[in-house]
Amino acid sequence: MKAMVVVRPKDGILDPQGDAVRHSLRKLGFEVSSARIGRVVDLELATDDEEDAQAQVQRMCSELLANPLIESFEIRFEDA
Amino acid sequence: MTDKPLVAVVVFPGSNDDHDAAWALGAVGAEPVLVWHQDAKLPHGTSAVVLPGGFSYGDYLRTGAIASVAPVMDAVRAFAGAGGPVLGICNGFQILCEARLLPGVLLPNRQLEFVCRDATLRVENAYAPFMRRCSLGQELVIPVKHGDGAWYADEGTFVHLAARGQIVLRYAEDVNGALGNVAGVINEAGNVMGLMPHPEHAVDPLLGSADGGLLLAALVDAAAMHRDALTPTPA
Numbered sequence: 001m002k003a004m005v006v007v008r009p010k011d012g013i014l015d016p017q018g019d020a021v022r023h024s025l026r027k028l029g030f031e032v033s034s035a036r037i038g039r040v041v042d043l044e045l046a047t048d049d050e051e052d053a054q055a056q057v058q059r060m061c062s063e064l065l066a067n068p069l070i071e072s073f074e075i076r077f078e079d080a
Numbered sequence: 081m082t083d084k085p086l087v088a089v090v091v092f093p094g095s096n097d098d099h100d101a102a103w104a105l106g107a108v109g110a111e112p113v114l115v116w117h118q119d120a121k122l123p124h125g126t127s128a129v130v131l132p133g134g135f136s137y138g139d140y141l142r143t144g145a146i147a148s149v150a151p152v153m154d155a156v157r158a159f160a161g162a163g164g165p166v167l168g169i170c171n172g173f174q175i176l177c178e179a180r181l182l183p184g185v186l187l188p189n190r191q192l193e194f195v196c197r198d199a200t201l202r203v204e205n206a207y208a209p210f211m212r213r214c215s216l217g218q219e220l221v222i223p224v225k226h227g228d229g230a231w232y233a234d235e236g237t238f239v240h241l242a243a244r245g246q247i248v249l250r251y252a253e254d255v256n257g258a259l260g261n262v263a264g265v266i267n268e269a270g271n272v273m274g275l276m277p278h279p280e281h282a283v284d285p286l287l288g289s290a291d292g293g294l295l296l297a298a299l300v301d302a303a304a305m306h307r308d309a310l311t312p313t314p315a
Contacts, residue, residue, distance in 0.1 A: 014190060014230065017188065067142060
């Protein structure tokens with residue numbers, strides 16, 4: 001089955017990349033008070049068992065995909 | 081057999097200060113040996129480990145994140161757990177933080193610019209193994225060159241670390257937005273240290289400063305002590 005992981009910088013964590021994008025958007029005339037940049041990881045898993053998949057992706061996030069000190073993550077599943 | 085302590089310098093794909101580190105360690109009395117990141121073991125007789133600077137795995141995902149789960153890191157973790165001296169320089173510091181062997185994490189520089197220049201550092205702890213050749217409050221000039229060097233930890237952790245003397249080096253001025261101008265930290269046991277500046281680039285006055293040699297020479301001292309502690313003395 002397929003999973004999508006969205007990783008975001010936690011509130012209050014310095015995000016210079018987001019700040020740079022916000023500045024550029026403002027230069028283009030958009031009124032943007034905040035831009036925060038995270039990342040999306042699309043995964044194709046070998047398992048079709050939702051419980052198993054949930055447990056696996058949870059571990060992937062805590063072991064590698066996100067750093068809990070600075071990032072939060074969200075897991076979404078898509079039907080194959 | 082040589083009297084010089086064997087210091088393993090781990091090479092990841094994208095490491096680029098590995099040879100500089102090996103050269104500098106040799107210049108201060110170590111026997112350096114390069115170790116490939118896929119190796120599951122450290123060479124027999126390894127008395128200290130250095131994770132060098134560079135851009136391991138192209139800084140993909142987060143700086144140091146992918147290297148932190150490389151096969152060699154299990155061996156480094158076990159070595160550190162047994163009290164072995166481990167030093168992470170720049171990318172090596174990032175890797176040790178991602179491996180949770182050191183507290184905190186390195187964020188992109190606040191000014192968004194890569195910073196590449198000499199930095200003045202203040203010694204905040206002169207009794208930690210890698211700091212013993214320095215004196216408290218001493219200023220060291222050691223170059224920095226990084227894009228992701230702003231050390232960060234939550235406020236509680238930061239206060240705790242400062243109180244325990246785990247903040248060993250601070251920049252004399254704001255270099256990258258690091259919390260408390262932190263440039264280097266040690267773990268609770270004191271045998272694992274990471275710093276963003278590059279001591280291996282400051283071991284010869286001809287190149288501007290030899291202050292980095294103080295840290296590397298102290299690492300070699302710690303390596304020799306670790307080796308001797310493990311070697312049974314003849315009765």
